[in-house]
Each structure stands twice: as C-alpha cells, then as structure tokens.
Amino acid sequence: MxxxxxxxxxxxxxxxxxxxxxxxxxxxxxxxxxxxxxxxxxxxxxxxxxxxxxxxxxxxxxxxxxxxxxxxxxxxxxxxxxxxxxxxxxxxxxxxxxxxxxxxxxxxxxxxxxxxxxxxxxxxxxxxxxxxxxxxxxxxxxxxxxxxxxxxxxxxxxxxxxxxxxxxxxxxxxxxxxxxxxxxxxxxxxxxxxxxxxxxxxxxxxxxxxxxxxxxxxxxxxxxxxxxxxxxxxxxxxxxxxxxxxxxxxGHVWDHEQDVGGLKLRGLIKQNEVGFLALFEHLRYCEVGSFFKNPKHPVWVVGSETHLTVLFSWEKSLVSPETAGEVARRVFKRFDPDGNNFIQSSSLQDVLHELNLVSETEYVEIMRRKLDPEGLGIILLSAFMDEFYSDEKRTTPDVFTLFHYNGLPHSCPDGRVVYQEGSAVLLESDVQCVFESNQIQTVLQTKWRNIEVNWKSGGSPSLN
Structure with missing residues (x-):
C-alpha cells in the first residue's frame, strides 16, 4: 500500500x-x-x-x-x-x-x-x-x-x-x-x-x-x-x-433546493444509503425530505433536541420507492402545514398541478364542487385520496419489527446498551394519535403517520 x-x-x-x-x-x-x-x-x-x-x-x-x-x-x-x-x-x-x-x-x-x-x-x-x-x-x-x-x-x-x-x-x-x-x-x-x-x-x-x-x-x-x-x-x-x-x-434535510425569502437553501441531491428522521419535524422546525425518509436501506439516524440514535428494521420493503399515492400525501401535506388533514379548497389547483394531474380551471372547479359539496371551503385528505388514488395498494407491510439503538448507557434500561426491539403496526385510520410525552412515537409518525409500536422492554426507548 x-x-x-x-x-x-x-x-x-x-x-x-x-x-x-x-x-x-x-x-x-x-x-x-x-x-x-x-x-x-x-x-x-x-x-x-x-x-x-x-x-x-x-x-x-x-x-x-x-x-x-x-x-x-x-x-x-x-x-x-x-x-x-x-x-x-x-x-x-x-x-x-x-x-x-x-x-x-x-x-x-x-x-x-x-x-x-x-x-x-x-x-x-x-x-x-x-x-x-x-x-x-x-x-x-x-x-x-x-x-x-x-x-x-x-x-x-x-x-x-x-x-x-x-x-x-x-x-x-x-x-x-x-x-x-x-x-x-x-x-x-x-x-x-x-x-x-x-x-x-x-x-x-x-x-x-x-x-x-x-x-x-x-x-x-x-x-x-x-x-x-x-x-x-x-x-x-x-x-x-x-x-x-x-x-x-x-445544512438542511429536505430534497434538492428550497427558495426561502430569495435564498437558495440546499438539501440532499439524491436518495441516501441510510436515512434520517427528526423530532424537530414533528415540532414543525424542519422538513425531512424523501431522500432521507426513504433511503436505500431501512436504517435511520434519529435526531432529538440533544442526541442522535439509530432506528432500523430487517423489513426491506419499508424503503421501497414512494408510490404515487405516497407522493400525493406528501404534496398534500405541504399545503396543510398544521396537519389538519384538509387543505383550503382554493389550493386544489396548485396541488393538482404539483402532482401533474389535470389542473385546467374548468376541471378544477368541477372537482372543487365534488370534493367540497357543502361549500365549507376545505377539502379533506380522505376525500382527495379516494377520488384520485382509490385503487392504490400500500407497499409497506401492516406489521413489522423495529430496533432502536442508543449508545449512552445512562439512557438505556439498566444501563445496558442493547438494541431495543419493538413490534410495529400501521393502523388503517387517517386520524393521528399524538403523544407529546412519547418522543420516539412522534418521530416515527413523521414517516409512518398511523404507526403504533409495542416495545419488548415495556417502555419506549429514550431519544436523549
């Protein structure tokens, strides 16, 4: 050498x-x-x-x-x-x-x-x-x-x-x-x-x-x-x-560049080998893009306010390429910054255009009346998905095993640095249950909105 x-x-x-x-x-x-x-x-x-x-x-x-x-x-x-x-x-x-x-x-x-x-x-x-x-x-x-x-x-x-x-x-x-x-x-x-x-x-x-x-x-x-x-x-x-x-x-975790106040702020340029999830996304301080959320391997570094841990699974289908419906949910979410599961009906044309769907004004008006029949000025995520992506099948399994790593002994049960094993379930409902005291649950929900995990240790692993 x-x-x-x-x-x-x-x-x-x-x-x-x-x-x-x-x-x-x-x-x-x-x-x-x-x-x-x-x-x-x-x-x-x-x-x-x-x-x-x-x-x-x-x-x-x-x-x-x-x-x-x-x-x-x-x-x-x-x-x-x-x-x-x-x-x-x-x-x-x-x-x-x-x-x-x-x-x-x-x-x-x-x-x-x-x-x-x-x-x-x-x-x-x-x-x-x-x-x-x-x-x-x-x-x-x-x-x-x-x-x-x-x-x-x-x-x-x-x-x-x-x-x-x-x-x-x-x-x-x-x-x-x-x-x-x-x-x-x-x-x-x-x-x-x-x-x-x-x-x-x-x-x-x-x-x-x-x-x-x-x-x-x-x-x-x-x-x-x-x-x-x-x-x-x-x-x-x-x-x-x-x-x-x-x-x-x-300095950012989103995909490609974003224009913020005229500044071009750079994120990732391609799908990464391993991923990254952030507690700050749940708190709406940042946006983690698809390149980090869907890496080539089902391994994610998880960021809290003060520490980094690692989450992983043997279920490789967890990082399969995004389906059209998953892309649609992600785009819909950008127009729903408060996470209410609805957008203003006035945003429908922009959402359709972003998804490369038909977005001519006449068609948008027809769809707006159909998706908001009571004239409330809002369009529900469930109605939008049923209309445009009703036939799509989910590629992620409903049940899978997750493992979590934290390298600090004082943050681990009994001071033992071992992989904590959990059984994850993806629920059918679009209603998200938020547990502010359960940090790992809230981070996982930034990728799997309706996930619930039962950890073998009996308690949720610490992110700190």
Missing amino acids: KMDKKTPSVVCKEVQDISNILWGPSLKIDVFRRWAQGFHFSNEEPTALLQCEGGPCAVLAPVQAFIIKTLLETDSLEDWRKAGSEKCNKLLVKAVCDILSQVKEEVDTKFQLFELCNAEDNDDPDMSCENTPSQSNLTNGSMNDDSKDDLRLIESSISLRQNLSADKFHSQLRVITVDNIAAVEAFYNERISMLQNTYGVLLLLYSVICSKGIEQISEEMSDPSESLIDIIHGYGNQSLINLMLTGRAV
Missing part, C-alpha cells in the same frame, strides 16, 4: 484550518475531552457502539448506522447479533470506509488520513497510539476481570481523559495520503487499535474533513462562519451530521 506523508509545516496549517471550521475560534477543553473517545463496542450487544458523553453522537450514530447497513446486507436474521470481535472490527472499518468514500465525488481519488505519531517519532510516547487507553485496556487493566459492565468502562474512560490537552493532540497529528478506498481499508485494518483508542473518533472526523476539503465544506454549508461543533454545548450541527451521513455538508 503506497502512502505519502506530509511535511510538519503543511500538516500544521491543515490542522489549524480543520480546528477553525470544526471547533470555531476558541476550543473549549471540556468540549474537546467529551469528543476524545474511541470506538468501543458494548459488552451486552457485540455490534453496538458505546458513547461516553454527550457530543460525539454526530460521528458515532452515523458510523453505527453504516455498521447496521452492512449487517443487513451480509447477515441473516438468525445470527446477526452473534458477531465476534474480529467481525465487529471489520464492520467498523467497513463503516469508516463507507463514510469516507461518500465525501469524494470521483472514484479513484486520494484520501487524507490522520494518525498520531508513533512513539519513536517524538519525544512524548504518552501521545502515541500504542499508549492511549483502548477498550481492551479499560476492560482488563482498569476493571476487574469478572466485571465488564459498560457503565464502569465508560466511567474509567472519562477519568482517563481528564488530563488530555487539545494542543498536545494537534501537535502530534500526522497526515497520510492514500490513493483509493481500498488503500483506506488496508490503512484502518492495520491500525484498528487507533480507532479504538482515546482519539479514534477525532482521528476519523479530522480525516473526513481533510479528505473532503475545507473549501468544499465551507461552500456547501449554509453559514460557513458557524463551527461544525457548537462551541458552548459541544453538539454537532446538521452540516456535520449530513457530512457524515451523505458526504455533503449542507
């Missing part, structure tokens, strides 16, 4: 540029330390990643989503939860490669990968990859052999990070240039401990940003002056989440 190393002066300039766009002008040490963690798998669920503290879910959740994507592609329903450590490591490297491959538009292009200098290359061996604490060190050294509790592992990891220095980390970074994604895979397979050690998440994040290019990221962002990580709370913004999920650092 051919690898090129950059001179220290070039690396220093690139690191400074990455630090500015990632952390902003002033890097808070407590935020940096929260992000300084490796990729550790749960002792309770072999393929589920652990998260130590709030913040790095903007990297961990997308990596988890791509791990699950590969599981759905390669494993069977009978043995997918029985992966050994070697297989888990391969899944991690494959997820990292999937994420990095998306940031490059050309197939055979060079990637810039960060690593820490080896002990023999510097005067401070404590900063080398070999000496940063790994999951195996935490399990075997900091804890009793008979105790592999995820909470204790994380507590040990947090205590070991109290003296970490961002300046020291940055001074020890080295950039390796590799020619293609096959070389990227070989690079990480040879350095799997680097991903597991204290700076694993940050080394991947810096590699993604450097491989993408600072200028390209700034050009794609809605507000290039805003750092990718919130300087106060340490959460990744939507541009960073989109960069990890799609390879593009756009």
